Amino acid sequence: MTLLQVYQTLYQHYGPQSWWPADSPFEVMVGAILTQNTAWNNVEKAITLLRSNHALSAQSILNTPTSELAEWIRPSGYFNIKSERLKNFCTWFLEHGGLSALNKLDTEALRHALLAVKGIGPETADDMLLYAFQRPVFVIDAYTRRIFSRLQMINGEEGYEGLRHYFEQGLADYQDKVSLFNEYHALIVIHAKMHCSKRPSCESCPLESMCDFQRHTT
DNA sequence: ACCCAGGGTCATA
DNA sequence: TATGACCATGGG
Numbered sequence: 001m002t003l004l005q006v007y008q009t010l011y012q013h014y015g016p017q018s019w020w021p022a023d024s025p026f027e028v029m030v031g032a033i034l035t036q037n038t039a040w041n042n043v044e045k046a047i048t049l050l051r052s053n054h055a056l057s058a059q060s061i062l063n064t065p066t067s068e069l070a071e072w073i074r075p076s077g078y079f080n081i082k083s084e085r086l087k088n089f090c091t092w093f094l095e096h097g098g099l100s101a102l103n104k105l106d107t108e109a110l111r112h113a114l115l116a117v118k119g120i121g122p123e124t125a126d127d128m129l130l131y132a133f134q135r136p137v138f139v140i141d142a143y144t145r146r147i148f149s150r151l152q153m154i155n156g157e158e159g160y161e162g163l164r165h166y167f168e169q170g171l172a173d174y175q176d177k178v179s180l181f182n183e184y185h186a187l188i189v190i191h192a193k194m195h196c197s198k199r200p201s202c203e204s205c206p207l208e209s210m211c212d213f214q215r216h217t218t
Numbered sequence: 219a220c221c222c223a224g225g226g227t228c229a230t231a
Numbered sequence: 232t233a234t235g236a237c238c239a240t241g242g243g
Contacts (some may be wrong), residue, residue, distance in 0.1 A: 031224090032224085033225095035223090035224050035225085036224085036225040036226065037222095037223065037224085037225045037226080037238090037239095038223060038224080038225085038239090038240075038241095039222080039223040039224080039240085039241070039242070040223085040224060041223090041241075041242075042223085042240060042241055042242090043224085045240095045241090046240095074239090074240070075240060075241075076239090076240070077223090077238080077239045077240040077241080078225090078226095078237095078238050078239055078240080079238095079239070079240080080238075080239085081226085081227090081237090081238055081239090082238090082239095085226085118226090118227080119225095119226070119227080120226085121225060121226045121227085122225090122226095123224080123225060123226090124225070124226080127224080139224085141224060141225085142223095142224085142225090143224075185224085186224095188224095189224050192224090193223090193224090197222075197223085198221080198222070199221085199222090
C-alpha cells in the first residue's frame with residue numbers, strides 16, 4: 001500500500017474538499033489558532049463573531065482589549081489562552097510586514113518564524129504554511145497518526161518531524177504538491193470524522209480492506 | 219453524565 | 232526526552 005493509493009481511495013470516495021474554509025489567508029491563520037484541540041463547528045461561531053465585530057484583521061485584533069476579544073472567541077473554547085495567542089500572532093504578523101513581506105521568505109525560514117510565536121506549534125504552523133501561504137508542507141495531526149498506524153504504514157510513535165518527512169518523501173514524485181497536500185490532509189480529517197474517531201464506525205469505510213483496526217482492539 | 223474535538227505550553231523528573 | 236496538568240466550549 002502506498003501513500004498515493006490511500007489518497008486516491010479517499011479522493012474517489014469523498015471527492016474534493018476545497019479547503020481551507022475561509023475568505024482570506026489571514027482568516028485561515030486565525031482559524032488555525034482557534035481550532036487547536038477544538039471542533040471546527042465551534043470555531044465557525046467564533047469567527048462569525050469576530051467578523052461581526054470587524055475584528056478579522058491584525059490591527060483590529062490588536063486594538064481590541066484582550067478581555068473583549070476573549071468574549072468574542074468564547075465559543076471556540078480555551079478563550080483566555082487563545083485570545084493571548086491571537087494577539088501574539090498579530091503582533092508578529094505586523095512586525096514582519098504582513099502577508100506580502102512574509103510571502104517573500106522561503107518555506108523553511110517562514111516555518112521557523114511561525115514556530116517562534118508563543119501559541120503556534122508544528123501543526124498550527126503547517127496549517128498556515130499549506131493553507132494560507134500555499135507552501136508544500138504536509139500537515140500531521142492525531143487523525144493522521146491513528147489512520148496510518150491502523151493501516152500499519154507507521155507505528156504511531158514517531159515524532160512530528162519524522163512523520164512529516166515520511167509523508168513528504170513518500171509523495172516526492174508528485175507534481176503539484178500544494179494541491180495534493182491540501183486535499184490529502186482535508187480528506188484525512190473528513191474521513192476520520194466519519195470512520196476513525198476514537199469510537200470508530202467501520203461499516204462501509206472506504207479503507208476497510210486495508211485497515212487493521214480489529215486486530216488492534218481485540 | 220461522559221467523551222471528544224482540525225494543540226500547545228509549562229513544570230517536573 | 233517524556234510524561235502530566237492545564238486550558239474550556241459545544242455536540243453526540
